[in-house]
Amino acid sequence: xxxxxxxELVSVFHSGSSAxxxxxxxxxxxxxxxxxxxxxxxxxxxxxxxxxIRGGIPVVFPQFxxxxxxxxxxQHGFARSMRWTxxxxxxxxxxxxxxxxxxxxxxxxxxxxxxxxxxxxxxxSVEFSVHNLSAAPLExxxxxxxxxxxxxxxxxxxxxxxxxxxxxxxxxxxKDVEASSEIKIAGEVDRVYLDAPxxxxxxxxKKTVKIASSNFPDAVLxxxxxxxxKAMADFDDEEYKEMVCxxxxxxxxxxxxxxxxxxxxxxxxxxxx
Ligand code: TA6
Numbered sequence: 001x002x003x004x005x006x007x008e009l010v011s012v013f014h015s016g017s018s019a020x021x022x023x024x025x026x027x028x029x030x031x032x033x034x035x036x037x038x039x040x041x042x043x044x045x046x047x048x049x050x051x052x053i054r055g056g057i058p059v060v061f062p063q064f065x066x067x068x069x070x071x072x073x074x075q076h077g078f079a080r081s082m083r084w085t086x087x088x089x090x091x092x093x094x095x096x097x098x099x100x101x102x103x104x105x106x107x108x109x110x111x112x113x114x115x116x117x118x119x120x121x122x123x124x125s126v127e128f129s130v131h132n133l134s135a136a137p138l139e140x141x142x143x144x145x146x147x148x149x150x151x152x153x154x155x156x157x158x159x160x161x162x163x164x165x166x167x168x169x170x171x172x173x174x175k176d177v178e179a180s181s182e183i184k185i186a187g188e189v190d191r192v193y194l195d196a197p198x199x200x201x202x203x204x205x206k207k208t209v210k211i212a213s214s215n216f217p218d219a220v221l222x223x224x225x226x227x228x229x230k231a232m233a234d235f236d237d238e239e240y241k242e243m244v245c246x247x248x249x250x251x252x253x254x255x256x257x258x259x260x261x262x263x264x265x266x267x268x269x270x271x272x273x
Contacts, residue, residue, distance in 0.1 A: 008047070014092040014120040022056070024049045025080035026096040026116040029056035031124050033271050038124075038209065040149040040243035044234045052080040054234040055147045055243075057126060059116060062108055062140035064251040065169075069139060070107045076145070078107055079114060093119045100133070110134040127266040130257060138257040143220065143249025144267055148202055148209060153241050157182035158221060160200035166193040185244060188225035194218055194252040202246060207273040215265035216248035 009029075011020045020030040024047070031038045041055030052058055061079040063069040070077060079098060088095035098114040105111075111133035119125045132138040150156045162181040167174070169190040178193065182203065196219035202209040213219075222245040224232065229240045248267050257263050 008049070010086055010089065010094050010096075012090075012092050012094050012118060012120045014122075017120060017122070019118060019120045019124055021094060021096065021116075021118055022047060022053060023083050023085070023096070025052055025058050025082065026084040026098070027053040027056045027058050027080065028118060028124075028126065029053060031120075031269070033122075033124075037149055038269070038271065040147040040239075042235045042239055044236050046234050049083065051234065052076070054232070057147070058145045059114075059128060060141070060143040060145050060247075060249065061114060061128075061130070062138075062142070064141040064143050064249060067141070069141065069254065072107050076143075077140075078104060080145075084114075084116070087115070088117075092121065093117065110136070110138050112138055123268050123270040125266060125268040127264060129262055129264040130255075131262045132257045132259055135259050137259065139254050140257070141249065141251045141254050142216075142265070143218075143247050143251055144216070145220075145245060145247045146211070146267070146269075147243050147245050150202070150204060150242060150244055153185050153223065153244060156202055156204045156244065157184050158200070158202055158244070158246060159183070160197050161193050161219065161221070164193040164196050164219075166191045183221070185223050188228060189221055189223050191221045192218060192251060193221065196248075200246060200248075202244065207271055210270045210272065211246060211248060211267055212270070213248040213265070213267045215263075216250055216267065218249050218252045220245065220247040220249060220251070222247070 045054040058080040060076040063077040084096040087097045113131040117127040200211045
């Protein structure tokens with residue numbers, strides 16, 4: 001792992017639990033719920049600000065994947081690649097912000113301010129908001145690209161998505177319907193579920209992780225499996241066994257935010273069992 005300087009990290013605490021945010025991308029890189037790490041961070045992650053962080057919760061804005069909303073072929077926008085600043089800090093809460101600047105205007109010709117508020121209680125909540133400071137409407141997609149740590153991918157299942165329509169990014173297919181109420185992952189998966197329920201679950205033998213979202217209508221399920229893991233320089237070949245990305249977002253269609261308006265969405269992660 002390429003390490004971070006201590007002044008790049010902000011931690012919050014609440015009754016035996018902690019969470020740490022890296023200023024690069026406002027990426028939440030650790031959530032220790034009563035001492036047990038819940039987020040996956042690759043041992044090959046680069047934390048020196050030279051590339052997006054492979055793991056934790058990178059913030060995707062203003063373009064999910066590759067698309068027309070920014071003038072760049074780089075995927076997942078620029079918010080995860082920029083240094084955010086701390087705007088508010090308490091023992092169990094930190095708020096970070098990112099404002100448009102000359103660099104962002106080259107890719108995305110708008111003025112905006114982003115806020116990410118991380119609040120640690122027994123649950124962890126992450127609230128993302130976008131404020132349009134332009135005179136024109138702001139168009140964007142956004143997502144919290146959450147990497148969950150799992151003991152073994154073979155032993156988990158993902159619940160809450162049965163009956164949802166999804167786009168399978170691997171098959172370039174138009175639309176499928178999820179048939180399974182407990183999705184097992186035994187190969188590469190990269191799906192965008194549209195209009196997903198607001199409660200999703202990762203069931204593991206000893207616990208269930210619940211992802212409760214608000215104003216994020218869509219959900220992405222991703223595991224790179226064997227070949228894609230080998231192709232990623234900042235991801236160890238075997239780490240696909242220890243993670244699953246279950247990501248809530250507004251990606252099926254874009255948000256069109258009127259001038260001066262603000263848009264807010266959030267996820268709350270909790271552990272049961
Ligand atoms: O959210 C899933 C996804 O879009 C996958 O298609 C996969 O590429 C992943 O994100 C990681 O993207 P990254 O740009 O971080 O390598």
